[in-house]
Amino acid sequence: MASPTHQTDQRPSPAAGSPLAIELRKINKRFGPVHANKDIDLAVKRGSVHGIVGENGAGKSTLMSILYGFYHADSGEVLVGGQPVTINNSSDALALGIGMVHQHFMLVDNFTVIENVILGAEDSALLDPSIDKARRELQRLADEYGLAVPADAVIEDLSVGQQQRVEILKALYRGADILILDEPTGVLTPAEADHLFKVLETLRDEGKTIILITHKLREIMAITDTVSVMRQGEMVATLETTQTSPEQLAELMVGRRVLLRVEKGPAKPGEVLLEIENLVVADDLGTERVKGVSLSVRAGEILGIAGVAGNGQSELLEAVAGMRAVRSGAIRLNGEDVTAQDEDSAADLRRKGLAHVPEDRLRMGLVTNFYEWENAILGYHGEARYGKGVMLNVDAARAEARRQIEKFDIRPADTDLKTANFSGGNQQKIVLAREMERDPDVLIVGQPTRGVDIGAIEFIHGQIVKMRDAGKAILLVSVELDEIRALSDRIVVLFDGRIVGEADPETADEGELGLLMAGVNQKEAGR
Amino acid sequence: MEDIISILVTTVRVSTPLILACLAGLYSERSGIVDIGLEGKLIASAFGAAVVAAVTGSAWAGLLAGIGVSLVFSAVHGLASINFKGNQIISGVALNFLAAGLSTFLGAAWFGRGGNTPPVSGDARFYGIQLPFAAELRDVPIVGPIYSGLISGHAIMTYIAFLAVPVTAWVLWRTRFGLRLRAVGENPKALDTAGMSVSWLRYKALIITSVLVGIGGAYLSIAQAASFTPNMAAGRGYIALAALIFAKWKPVPAMFACLLFGFLEAMQYRLQGVDLPVIGPVPTQAMQALPYILTILLLAGFVGRAIPPKASGLPYVKER
Numbered sequence: 001m002a003s004p005t006h007q008t009d010q011r012p013s014p015a016a017g018s019p020l021a022i023e024l025r026k027i028n029k030r031f032g033p034v035h036a037n038k039d040i041d042l043a044v045k046r047g048s049v050h051g052i053v054g055e056n057g058a059g060k061s062t063l064m065s066i067l068y069g070f071y072h073a074d075s076g077e078v079l080v081g082g083q084p085v086t087i088n089n090s091s092d093a094l095a096l097g098i099g100m101v102h103q104h105f106m107l108v109d110n111f112t113v114i115e116n117v118i119l120g121a122e123d124s125a126l127l128d129p130s131i132d133k134a135r136r137e138l139q140r141l142a143d144e145y146g147l148a149v150p151a152d153a154v155i156e157d158l159s160v161g162q163q164q165r166v167e168i169l170k171a172l173y174r175g176a177d178i179l180i181l182d183e184p185t186g187v188l189t190p191a192e193a194d195h196l197f198k199v200l201e202t203l204r205d206e207g208k209t210i211i212l213i214t215h216k217l218r219e220i221m222a223i224t225d226t227v228s229v230m231r232q233g234e235m236v237a238t239l240e241t242t243q244t245s246p247e248q249l250a251e252l253m254v255g256r257r258v259l260l261r262v263e264k265g266p267a268k269p270g271e272v273l274l275e276i277e278n279l280v281v282a283d284d285l286g287t288e289r290v291k292g293v294s295l296s297v298r299a300g301e302i303l304g305i306a307g308v309a310g311n312g313q314s315e316l317l318e319a320v321a322g323m324r325a326v327r328s329g330a331i332r333l334n335g336e337d338v339t340a341q342d343e344d345s346a347a348d349l350r351r352k353g354l355a356h357v358p359e360d361r362l363r364m365g366l367v368t369n370f371y372e373w374e375n376a377i378l379g380y381h382g383e384a385r386y387g388k389g390v391m392l393n394v395d396a397a398r399a400e401a402r403r404q405i406e407k408f409d410i411r412p413a414d415t416d417l418k419t420a421n422f423s424g425g426n427q428q429k430i431v432l433a434r435e436m437e438r439d440p441d442v443l444i445v446g447q448p449t450r451g452v453d454i455g456a457i458e459f460i461h462g463q464i465v466k467m468r469d470a471g472k473a474i475l476l477v478s479v480e481l482d483e484i485r486a487l488s489d490r491i492v493v494l495f496d497g498r499i500v501g502e503a504d505p506e507t508a509d510e511g512e513l514g515l516l517m518a519g520v521n522q523k524e525a526g527r
Numbered sequence: 528m529e530d531i532i533s534i535l536v537t538t539v540r541v542s543t544p545l546i547l548a549c550l551a552g553l554y555s556e557r558s559g560i561v562d563i564g565l566e567g568k569l570i571a572s573a574f575g576a577a578v579v580a581a582v583t584g585s586a587w588a589g590l591l592a593g594i595g596v597s598l599v600f601s602a603v604h605g606l607a608s609i610n611f612k613g614n615q616i617i618s619g620v621a622l623n624f625l626a627a628g629l630s631t632f633l634g635a636a637w638f639g640r641g642g643n644t645p646p647v648s649g650d651a652r653f654y655g656i657q658l659p660f661a662a663e664l665r666d667v668p669i670v671g672p673i674y675s676g677l678i679s680g681h682a683i684m685t686y687i688a689f690l691a692v693p694v695t696a697w698v699l700w701r702t703r704f705g706l707r708l709r710a711v712g713e714n715p716k717a718l719d720t721a722g723m724s725v726s727w728l729r730y731k732a733l734i735i736t737s738v739l740v741g742i743g744g745a746y747l748s749i750a751q752a753a754s755f756t757p758n759m760a761a762g763r764g765y766i767a768l769a770a771l772i773f774a775k776w777k778p779v780p781a782m783f784a785c786l787l788f789g790f791l792e793a794m795q796y797r798l799q800g801v802d803l804p805v806i807g808p809v810p811t812q813a814m815q816a817l818p819y820i821l822t823i824l825l826l827a828g829f830v831g832r833a834i835p836p837k838a839s840g841l842p843y844v845k846e847r
Contacts, residue, residue: 068720070845091722106717108710109837119710120721122703130703170721 018082021046021178021209022067022098027076029062036062038233040076044178044226049200049210051220051241054230055253055453056424060213063230064180068100069093080178099171103182105163109156113149113166114138117173134173141172145202146195160308161192168199178209185219189308190481190514197223215454217246217260218482229253254455264465267489270299273473274320274354274442279329281312281319289315291497292329297442297473302464304488304505305477308517312497313477314359317446320475321356322346323364333442350379355435359446359477361424365431368420372410375419376401376434404433409459425456432460436467443467444475449483461487481513495519532676534793539677539685540751542789544569544760546688547743548767549774549781550695551736556776557699558732559712559838563619564604565740566764567626572597572744574630577644577755578637580651580748589651589749594741600626601737609726609733612842623764631757642757644748653750655680682750684742691739695778708732712836715843725843740764762819769822772833791818 020043027040036059044050054060065071067078069087078085080096087093093100107116114134122130135151142148149158149165158166164184171179181200185193200210200223212224220227221241228238229252237252250258274297281290289312297303307313318324320331322338322345331339333352338345346356358364366375377386377397386400387393401415408429410422419427428448435443448464449457464487468474478484484491485505493501493516501516548565555562562568575596580589600622607618631642638644661679665671699705707728711718715725747763748755766788774780795814802808 089722090720094722100720102720106714106720108713108717110713111710115706116717119706120718120723122706125703127701127703127706 099176593745
């Protein structure tokens with residue numbers, strides 16, 4: 001039962017003796033005018049963990065999609081196990097023993113684990129034999145690699161970490177020898193990420209080959225044997241992980257020196273500008289998501305809220321921004337009670353000096369079909385300087401947009417370009433520029449750098465610290481623990497709608513925060 | 528007893544096209560394709576079946592023609608919503624208009640009876656089938672009326688409809704095709720990344736949909752009635768969709784939902800003009816409105832949260 005599927009025979013056998021699991025030679029791929037992959041060479045050793053880093057749009061995903069059969073390379077050669085192959089679709093890739101764990105899981109949420117595992121790899125027209133076989137096989141994989149998942153549990157009842165394990169199991173069940181993981185830790189708690197890395201190490205020790213795509217340099221340093229860096233469609237370097245450093249990798253990725261640490265002096269907290277007391281907020285389905293949160297943010301400080309996504313951060317942010325009705329509790333801005341009881345108080349709050357950079361820029365921060373200048377004044381378009389009555393003073397709006405573009409280095413510097421055509425980092429800068437240029441007293445920021453490149457992250461972090469130094473109160477929510485630690489002057493950890501701990505970013509260690517984020521309280525953690 | 532049996536017999540008869548259309552919708556929506564065009568397909572296949580049966584004199588040829596017409600309509604719907612990623616509601620509504628208009632127009636042009644087709648009889652029509660021992664058991668108490676009166680004596684389509692319910696349940700939950708069908712309506716990407724064709728799977732579902740709704744249409748015009756009359760489906764396609772939501776896209780509850788609607792319709796025939804205590808004679812119109820009022824009530828409040836297949840109504844576009 002070493003190889004569980006019938007596809008085994010088609011695969012070049014390891015005995016064929018190439019030390020390389022995968023070799024790419026001079027791969028080229030263009031999308032219209034965009035040269036996404038330029039003469040890419042890549043050699044991945046059998047039984048190694050090979051990291052691929054690069055900014056958004058560097059061509060990592062395109063390259064992996066070519067390997068997984070989603071795209072066809074314009075030119076170039078793909079060798080698997082030393083043999084040239086043609087991969088036309090995902091089934092070809094699977095037949096060659098290449099499995100992929102996508103960033104957004106490809107699972108059917110209302111199916112059980114076992115149904116997801118066999119989907120597309122059923123042995124016969126009737127399900128029962130396949131299910132029985134999969135059950136035995138899952139048990140074996142669980143024993144061998146520490147990948148235990150309840151076989152009959154429904155996916156939507158599982159934690160994100162367990163769902164990811166199902167994705168890995170799917171690939172292994174199909175007999176994958178080569179596993180591609182695309183940004184696998186983005187949604188995991190630190191503890192889950194550690195567990196994933198242990199699993200990956202076990203897999204490597206068993207002779208599997210792992211390709212890890214990530215933008216987290218710490219992970220590259222921790223788990224990979226070899227790392228390749230891509231920049232603007234080119235493979236700029238392949239290095240032994242032990243021979244490199246995060247600073248060197250960052251420089252290779254961006255093409256210039258990058259500051260990985262946020263430079264900031266000590267905070268000079270002033271009076272309390274934002275105060276939240278016993279706040280209870282429910283989501284759209286009526287489930288309580290924030291269960292009695294109290295906190296206060298002072299002028300000149302950044303309060304960071306750490307936590308795994310889905311523990312009430314979104315509802316908390318929306319309630320404070322006036323976008324979501326509050327069940328009970330109070331929110332005070334500059335001492336004035338501004339607790340939202342209905343959903344149209346957001347505009348009111350903005351007039352009172354609260355700016356909001358929403359978590360999801362595409363859904364809440366921007367209208368991507370609008371021109372850049374329209375988004376640059378969105379939400380403030382009723383102000384007198386943009387026109388009287390029903391008329392909009394387009395020139396004034398464009399002038400403001402140009403000012404923001406210059407100040408925030410938004411590229412391309414074109415006020416009349418559709419916002420959808422800007423990169424993620426530049427879209428985020430458009431939102432930040434709009435909210436920060438309003439000179440608010442209180443700024444609440446959700447996921448300021450989600451999907452943003454290292455270079456832009458550096459800039460955005462700098463701007464947030466600048467706001468703090470100008471005496472603003474900043475409430476920061478991020479699922480990136482590193483970001484919370486780098487920016488915050490104080491950290492609170494949110495778990496299941498409650499604040500379960502507070503920490504000083506200077507002294508807090510990651511393990512402790514990780515346990516808090518996973519819902520283990522400090523007393524238990526101490527044991 | 529006889530009254531009850533007679534109402535139940537009517538219930539079964541009027542439920543037959545509902546069940547067929549409802550199961551047809553189930554396959555389609557489970558695969559991720561909303562089929563508001565069920566109504567149009569019922570009309571078109573009823574028309575097709577009536578015309579061919581009248582012309583050839585063969586009920587079976589009529590049935591095949593009904594299925595064929597429904598397949599053509601589904602092919603158009605599939606082309607619009609699978610290949611061209613169009614809006615499925617618009618495509619379905621367009622087919623409804625087309626079916627209603629075209630059937631009346633062609634009927635009038637060909638037969639000149641105000642859109643009606645010539646009545647069929649003999650071999651050109653489906654009659655009730657006497658099940659084995661129906662005659663012998665007729666006088667046995669309880670069993671007799673139920674078996675000989677209620678269960679026996681329906682057209683073949685009725686048996687197909689009721690048989691299709693457990694078969695559908697079995698297909699959905701116990702077969703590879705069912706697993707993939709349920710998956711493609713929930714998360715087509717999961718299938719695509721596992722190396723399967725989303726489009727082909729959706730076409731397969733549409734073929735089953737067409738066959739079922741085609742049988743339902745033929746039942747209307749050459750089994751239940753003896754000819755096609757304009758707008759013969761009378762909203763049954765929509766009621767079937769309502770029943771599907773009511774049943775939360777599950778086959779056995781779908782059958783019961785359809786039987787409930789059928790029962791109301793049967794009661795309506797029964798209660799027309801009957802003097803009820805206190806109320807007095809029941810206005811015909813009030814009774815006729817009953818199934819529709821029930822639809823609104825059920826969908827507005829009594830169903831609870833009916834969560835459709837997540838990807839239903841969404842064309843599948845690969846991210847490239």
